[in-house]
Amino acid sequence: xxxxxxxxxxxxxxxxxxxxxxxxxxxxxxxxxxxxxxxxxxxxxxxxxxxxxxxxxxxxxxxxxxxxxxxxxxxxxxxxxxxxxxxxxxxxxxxxxxxxxxxxxxxxxxxxxxxxxxxxxxxxxxxxxxxxxxxxxxxxxxxxxxxxxxxxxxxxxxxxxxxxxxxxxxxxxxxxxxxxxxxxxxxxxxxxxxxxxxxxxxxxxxxxxxxxxxxxxxxxxxxxxxxxxxxxxxxxxxxxxxxxxxxxxxxxxxxxxxxxxxxxxxxxxxxxxxxxxxxxxxxxxxxxxxxxxxxxxxxxxxxxxxxxxxxxxxxxxxxxxxxxxxxxxxxxxxxxxxxxxxxxxxxxxxxxxxxxxxxxxxxxxxxxxxxxxxxxxxxxxxxxxxxxxxxxxxxxxxxxxxxxxxxxxxxxxxxxxxxxxxxxxxxxxxxxxxxxxxxxxx
Ligand code: UDX
Numbered sequence: 242x243x244x245x246x247x248x249x250x251x252x253x254x255x256x257x258x259x260x261x262x263x264x265x266x267x268x269x270x271x272x273x274x275x276x277x278x279x280x281x282x283x284x285x286x287x288x289x290x291x292x293x294x295x296x297x298x299x300x301x302x303x304x305x306x307x308x309x310x311x312x313x314x315x316x317x318x319x320x321x322x323x324x325x326x327x328x329x330x331x332x333x334x335x336x337x338x339x340x341x342x343x344x345x346x347x348x349x350x351x352x353x354x355x356x357x358x359x360x361x362x363x364x365x366x367x368x369x370x371x372x373x374x375x376x377x378x379x380x381x382x383x384x385x386x387x388x389x390x391x392x393x394x395x396x397x398x399x400x401x402x403x404x405x406x407x408x409x410x411x412x413x414x415x416x417x418x419x420x421x422x423x424x425x426x427x428x429x430x431x432x433x434x435x436x437x438x439x440x441x442x443x444x445x446x447x448x449x450x451x452x453x454x455x456x457x458x459x460x461x462x463x464x465x466x467x468x469x470x471x472x473x474x475x476x477x478x479x480x481x482x483x484x485x486x487x488x489x490x491x492x493x494x495x496x497x498x499x500x501x502x503x504x505x506x507x508x509x510x511x512x513x514x515x516x517x518x519x520x521x522x523x524x525x526x527x528x529x530x531x532x533x534x535x536x537x538x539x540x541x542x543x544x545x546x547x548x549x550x551x552x553x554x555x556x557x558x559x560x561x562x563x564x565x566x567x568x569x570x571x572x573x574x575x576x577x578x579x580x581x582x583x584x585x586x587x588x589x590x591x592x593x594x595x596x597x598x599x600x601x602x603x604x605x606x607x608x609x610x611x612x613x614x615x616x617x618x619x620x621x622x623x624x625x626x627x628x629x630x631x632x633x634x635x636x637x638x639x640x641x642x643x644x645x646x647x648x649x650x651x652x653x654x655x656x657x658x659x660x661x662x663x664x665x666x667x668x669x670x671x672x673x674x675x676x677x678x679x680x681x682x683x
Contacts, residue, residue, distance in 0.1 A: 243267040243306070244431055247316035249346045250327030251275075251282055251309065253402065253509070253578075254363060254395055257294060258326050261406040263301035265434050271309040272316045279309040290577035290604045293403045317353035322427055323360045326395070331513040338367055338517035347374050351381035351388050359427045361393040361414075365454050365514055367521035371447040375417050391416050391424035392447055394454035399508065400575035411441040415450020455521075458514040459534055464499040465506050466540040472502035472681025473543075482681030483663050502681045503662040504548055504587060504635055505541040507572035509580040512538070544680070545583050548633070548661055549590045551678055555631045555657045561595035564654065566629040568622060569636025569661075570602035570609035577604040579612050584635035587661070589613055601625035603638055622649070629653045637664035646673035 243266040248259040251273040259271040273279050281288055285299040301307040310316065316323070327342035343364050350360070360378060362371055375390040382388035392415035397405035412432055416424045425444055429436060436442055445453070468486055475482040482502045490497025506512065515534050522531035556563035565588075572582040579585050585600075592598040592615070601619045602609060610618055619625035622640070626632050626649060634641050642664045650656045656675040658665070663679045670677045 244322050244427070245320045246270070246322045246324065246431070247272055247320035248324045248326055249273075249316070249350070250325065250342070250364070251278055252326070252328055253289060253291070253399065254328075254397065255324075255326035256282060256287065256289075256298070257291065257397060257402040257406055258324055258363060258395070260294060260297045260301055260307060261403060262324075262431070263304075263307040264297050264407065265431075267306065267431065268319075269301070269307050270316055270319050271307070272311070272313065273309070274311060276311055279311060283309045290575075291402050292400065292575060297403055313349045314353055317350060317355065317358075321356055321358040322431060323350060323358060324393075325360065325362045325364055327364055328509075329364050329366055329513075329517070331516055335520065336516040337520035338365075338513065340366065340370060343370070343374070344377075347378050347390075348381065351378040352383070354382045354387040357386055357423065358388060359422075359424050360388060360390045361424070361428070362390065363393055363395045365394065365458070365510070365517075366392075366451055367517055368448045368451045368455070368525075369521075371415060371451055372417070375447065389417070389420075389422045389424055391422070391428070392450040393428065394450055396454070396457060399578055400573070407435070408438065409435070409440060411443060412436075413443050413445065413450050413453050415445050415447040418446040455514055455518045458511055459518055459537075461499055462506055462511045462515050462541070463533070463537050465501075466537040468500045468502045469505055469544055469680075470540050475502075475681035479683050480681075481683060483679075501663065503544070503637075503664075504583040504680070505544040507581040507583045507586075508576075508578060512541075512581045545587050545590070547680075548583075548587045548635075548659065549594065551659050552587075552591050552596070552631050552633060553594065555659060555676070555678065556596065557630075559595070560591055563596045563630045564628050565591050565596045565598045566619075566626040566632045566653075567591075567598055567600045568602075568625065568632065568634045568641050569638060570600055571605035571636050571638075574636055574638045575604075577602075577608055579605050579608045582609075582636075584661070585609055585613055585616075587633070587635060588616055592616060599625045599627075599629070602636065603640055605636075623652045626652045630655045631657050631659060633659045633661055634664060635661045637662040646670045646675055650674055 263269040329338040371392040378388035472482040486500040567588040660679040
């Protein structure tokens with residue numbers, strides 16, 4: 242039997258979670274303050290690009306299992322299982338996470354609860370947040386027993402959001418170890434279909450659950466910056482980091498995934514999450530351990546500068562008056578997300594140094610234009626590359642990795658390509674007359 246569930250926040254995480262919970266057979270109400278966004282979702286339209294999610298959304302709206310509202314009262318009346326899935330962005334001018342949206346859900350929801358309910362936090366938060374919110378929810382609820390708070394972090398990747406929600410690698414549930422509660426029983430009901438697939442289910446205390454999420458992201462970021470640091474050494478010695486990654490990746494303890502050297506990580510999660518982790522470690526007096534993560538962050542940012550330098554060299558020592566084509570604006574392929582996108586950041590820096598930059602991305606044009614309105618946007622690859630002195634591949638879309646170097650050479654002024662994701666076959670491009678530069682590759 243399905244449960245009645247409310248999901249607060251209908252951004253990437255919340256919209257995906259709401260639709261997927263309905264797909265599991267639950268009755269779901271998505272709650273947000275943004276009416277325009279809700280109207281779109283209710284009409285079965287996603288405000289972002291995520292393969293496979295529109296179908297799940299539409300199917301469940303039609304089946305009557307998924308609705309949307311701005312009313313917290315309606316949510317509290319309807320559901321006794323609540324998920325917090327609002328954003329925790331980086332604070333302006335600080336490393337720390339901005340928790341105002343998470344706090345606002347608890348502040349608004351808890352006073353409206355009229356029966357025993359479980360609030361599951363999914364948002365990524367600094368360790369200690371869940372315990373604080375647990376106390377606060379009980380204070381605000383009309384009866385102490387109405388508000389139980391647990392933490393159930395989300396590990397979804399953009400581009401695989403449906404799969405990661407319905408078939409995750411693991412389910413982690415942090416419960417308040419100082420009180421007896423119902424959260425584990427409720428979570429087992431909500432995720433019954435997943436547990437049948439024998440997906441590992443780990444029950445922890447609240448801070449462990451919060452830290453599982455932040456450490457997983459910190460580890461992934463470290464892996465990427467590790468290989469980018471090795472790429473710097475490869476550049477200095479003439480070694481090839483791609484071959485090296487294949488070779489070390491065969492060791493099962495290391496693994497090949499997340500060892501692609503390039504312009505580094507971006508997006509709405511890894512950059513802000515490692516920064517929030519550094520900030521929290523500092524507050525807790527454990528800042529020395531986290532000088533490692535500062536280094537991870539600075540190696541990552543250094544790759545962006547390195548790309549600008551490469552472009553300057555390729556343009557003959559100065560970017561003033563050069564035409565640069567930037568292929569890719571999204572922070573990774575199969576996404577229209579440009580939050581902290583290394584591609585756009587590099588495009589912006591190159592333009593600031595005097596080049597005419599023309600950007601093309603298969604999905605992220607609208608978002609890119611909003612964030613960086615001063616860049617020039619082209620309608621397709623040949624238009625972006627017309628008359629270019631330098632072509633840069635900054636997001637490894639299939640459309641770009643499959644480009645024909647002979648064809649593309651016809652539109653440019655000078656056949657120079659910089660492969661910021663090491664996603665092209667250097668030989669094929671060189672044979673077609675291009676000057677090819679990759680990252681950490683001879
Ligand atoms: C990430 C985590 O993977 C996910 O588990 C978490 O819940 C949210 O954050 P996502 O932001 O969707 O997911 O992106 P991810 O696929 O992890 O890629 C992050 C960035 O790292 C991208 O900019 C990507 O281009 C870059 N990357 C990834 C590399 O530079 N090299 C790699 O080998 C892998």
